[in-house]
Amino acid sequence: MSNNPTAQSPAERIIGRIAEIGTGFKIARLVPSRQRRTIGAWCFLDHAGPVHYQAGGGMNVGPHPHIGLQTFTWMIEGEVRHLDSLGSDQLISPHQVNLMTSGHGISHAEISASKEAGTLHAAQLWIALPDAHRHTTPKFQHYPELPVVEQHDFSATVLVGSYFGETSPVDVYTPLLGVDLVLTQSATITLPFDPQFEHGITLLEGTAVVAGEALVTGELLYFSTGHDAVTIQAEAGTRVLLIGGEPFAEDIVVWWNFVARTQAEMEEARADWLAGSSRFGTVAQPDIAGARLVAPSLEGIHFKGAQS
Numbered sequence: 001m002s003n004n005p006t007a008q009s010p011a012e013r014i015i016g017r018i019a020e021i022g023t024g025f026k027i028a029r030l031v032p033s034r035q036r037r038t039i040g041a042w043c044f045l046d047h048a049g050p051v052h053y054q055a056g057g058g059m060n061v062g063p064h065p066h067i068g069l070q071t072f073t074w075m076i077e078g079e080v081r082h083l084d085s086l087g088s089d090q091l092i093s094p095h096q097v098n099l100m101t102s103g104h105g106i107s108h109a110e111i112s113a114s115k116e117a118g119t120l121h122a123a124q125l126w127i128a129l130p131d132a133h134r135h136t137t138p139k140f141q142h143y144p145e146l147p148v149v150e151q152h153d154f155s156a157t158v159l160v161g162s163y164f165g166e167t168s169p170v171d172v173y174t175p176l177l178g179v180d181l182v183l184t185q186s187a188t189i190t191l192p193f194d195p196q197f198e199h200g201i202t203l204l205e206g207t208a209v210v211a212g213e214a215l216v217t218g219e220l221l222y223f224s225t226g227h228d229a230v231t232i233q234a235e236a237g238t239r240v241l242l243i244g245g246e247p248f249a250e251d252i253v254v255w256w257n258f259v260a261r262t263q264a265e266m267e268e269a270r271a272d273w274l275a276g277s278s279r280f281g282t283v284a285q286p287d288i289a290g291a292r293l294v295a296p297s298l299e300g301i302h303f304k305g306a307q308s
């Protein structure tokens with residue numbers, strides 16, 4: 001297995017890095033990476049679990065703010081309770097999506113639904129909002145059911161955008177694709193690509209050979225625009241996450257939980273959160289949501305690519 005694409009392969013391999021969210025909960029962060037800051041408008045991809053946790057463990061991310069993005073959660077196993085400053089108190093169960101559009105400002109907490117021992121397996125992504133919508137009024141949407149396409153060798157859930165003639169109800173602001181796909185038998189399958197889109201493929205379970213490249217969980221293969229299909233060879237039970245979109249045309253700055261355009265916007269969002277500004281409201285059920293996360297320092301940080 002090579003870490004560099006071969007002459008025959010159009011793909012670029014990205015090795016996720018292990019990061020910690022909340023208290024001691026480890027995830028593989030696949031976007032952004034040194035090589036790729038965005039794939040379409042997807043600007044963040046964490047693969048959490050699968051992890052078996054003890055009583056009192058699991059996800060425990062206290063109230064924290066967002067601006068300029070949508071948080072997108074795809075639950076594979078386990079249950080998490082979402083609480084936010086709009087008053088939402090929503091349990092997310094397997095095969096469901098939570099979408100939170102932060103717009104100008106929102107705050108939320110994500111905690112395991114039960115204090116008992118359990119399992120958690122999820123993907124959490126962020127979608128950068130285009131300039132025309134990034135200051136929009138915040139909203140939260142729960143999608144209990146997504147369209148599923150049964151093919152001969154696999155079952156595909158259309159999470160975002162359209163695929164195999166099915167369209168996801170998930171509300172996004174730029175041309176975007178998200179598909180969860182599970183092989184129902186060992187097979188070599190061919191997945192169509194929109195040549196206008198760039199794409200990323202990661203494995204949520206199992207191993208596969210993707211476009212001739214061996215791939216394991218914790219890695220992502222990136223494909224630039226101009227490809228019309230990809231071939232995946234894998235065993236039954238392998239779970240693939242395909243994301244894609246038109247390359248995001250705007251320069252963005254991503255720091256902590258914020259997506260912005262300028263240094264000043266970042267500093268203002270941080271100060272507003274630390275000051276307890278009404279911009280970010282108060283998360284529902286504060287007793288359950290836990291302690292507010294503290295924004296890290298911005299001292300000495302100068303964002304490359306930030307507009308002045």
Ligand code: MN
Binds near residue numbers: 064
């Ligand atoms: Mn969040």
